[in-house]
Amino acid sequence: MERILVSACLMGRKVRYDGAAKASGDALLAAWRQEGRLIPFCPEVEGGLPVPRPAAEIEGGAGGAAVLAGAARVLTTGGADVTEAFLSGARSALAVARSFDVKMAILKEGSPSCGSLTVYDGTFSGHRMPGIGVTTALLELHGITVFDEEHITDAGVRLRELGGDR
């Protein structure tokens, strides 16, 4: 069975910075969960950060690839540098994905770890810009396709292409 890595918060786990979840009500995701296809994972918690934790953004809205390259940091609202925790979480996500031969992931949009289309611009003013999170950047670098929670239908198409059964 093709397994899919999923942001733990989308599966209802209270792992977000504010101690909440962002459970998805998507029917396809629910069906995959029932099948045992999903692997819930929170890169920030696995990287050693607590729940709750200060909000963090990539400086300059540079995106995850810049963080991987050492060209940008991840900073909290208080200015603490949490780059290493984000990198550690991304590496753990990749390790888990590889251990299950994962080829696709569904990750929460807008997150500095999990975003796949947008990230916040680093000013903590609620503004997003095009970009991807640190975990997404590392997964994509290793050939894993990342979808956000608004494109689960597209993920279903990809799963069929991969020879999945739905």
Ligand code: SF4
């Ligand atoms: S790091 Fe990803 S999985 Fe964890 S709370 Fe943020 S969006 Fe959800």
